[in-house]
Amino acid sequence: MIQLLVTGKSGRMGQAVIQAASHEPAVLVTATHDAGENLVAAIAQANTVIDFTMHKFTGELLEAALKSGTHLVIGTTGHTDDERAAIREASAKLPIVYAPNFSIGVNTLFWLTQKAAQILTQDRFDIEVTEMHHRHKIDAPSGTARRLLEILNEETATSYDKDVAHGRFGNVGPRPPREIGMHTLRGGDVVGDHTVMFAADGERVELTHKASSRLTFAAGAVRAAVWLYDKPAGLYDMQDVLGLR
Ligand SMILES: NC(=O)C1=CN([C@@H]2O[C@H](COP(=O)(O)OP(=O)(O)OC[C@H]3O[C@@H](n4cnc5c(N)ncnc54)[C@H](OP(=O)(O)O)[C@@H]3O)[C@@H](O)[C@H]2O)C=CC1
Numbered sequence: 001m002i003q004l005l006v007t008g009k010s011g012r013m014g015q016a017v018i019q020a021a022s023h024e025p026a027v028l029v030t031a032t033h034d035a036g037e038n039l040v041a042a043i044a045q046a047n048t049v050i051d052f053t054m055h056k057f058t059g060e061l062l063e064a065a066l067k068s069g070t071h072l073v074i075g076t077t078g079h080t081d082d083e084r085a086a087i088r089e090a091s092a093k094l095p096i097v098y099a100p101n102f103s104i105g106v107n108t109l110f111w112l113t114q115k116a117a118q119i120l121t122q123d124r125f126d127i128e129v130t131e132m133h134h135r136h137k138i139d140a141p142s143g144t145a146r147r148l149l150e151i152l153n154e155e156t157a158t159s160y161d162k163d164v165a166h167g168r169f170g171n172v173g174p175r176p177p178r179e180i181g182m183h184t185l186r187g188g189d190v191v192g193d194h195t196v197m198f199a200a201d202g203e204r205v206e207l208t209h210k211a212s213s214r215l216t217f218a219a220g221a222v223r224a225a226v227w228l229y230d231k232p233a234g235l236y237d238m239q240d241v242l243g244l245r
């Protein structure tokens, strides 16, 4: 039985996770947590945490989980390089699923993007990525877009720091062939849209995913928590949970 601690309980995703967990017989929400509450007391009541909060909270969460041996499903995005390294380090002792997106559709988009990049970049296809989210989102680009860029960087031998152009403005000149454009849109109540575009002379391929309900992400996170139950320490993502590797 998964005894679940839901952090960020009053947030958009925290609420969706509590709802999704109520539909999963193997999962019982035994504790919840919000900013300012006692995390050590909350984590003592659980064997697994599902965390959709804020990147700055991850250090405190890792420290508490390492002490209690609690499994972690981390969906929070916007981590710094140091925070990502801390998650990797903790995974030597704890089973952790860390994923920027828990939807089956987006994880299929990751797979399709890798395959498309392998095929299309043998010819001269320029790559652009767009994402759109609701007006409340605080990190940009989205964690999902960042993962798409990492996949594209790997397949095209480009660098996230040197070759990704975050928007364009002014007299930027012709497009450098290795450049990957990243364009972030914010507005309204958009749950999460991502497009990877491959554009060549005479044709264009667009791979798009649109999420219309946060329950999609929440159900995926609950599925990841159940999957993680009997796994050894290690860093996993949703591709592992879905068997997409
Ligand atoms: N991986 C995925 O599939 C998905 C990831 N996300 C990510 O999940 C995260 C949360 O998104 P969302 O639910 O929309 O955000 P919300 O702002 O709605 O909720 C954030 C929650 O985290 C809590 N929180 C904020 N700061 C802290 C802190 N320092 N310590 C403890 N708790 C804190 C908030 O508490 P309070 O209200 O008291 O401040 C709130 O309950 C984001 O990083 C987002 O990108 C979102 C959707 C899907």
Ligand SMILES: O=C(O)C1=N[C@H](C(=O)O)C[C@H](O)C1
Residues within 6 Å of the ligand: 077, 100, 101, 133, 137, 141, 142, 143, 144, 145, 191, 192, 193
């Ligand atoms: O903040 C959100 O809402 C979302 N965040 C995730 C991200 O940053 O990729 C996933 C999803 O698109 C919704």
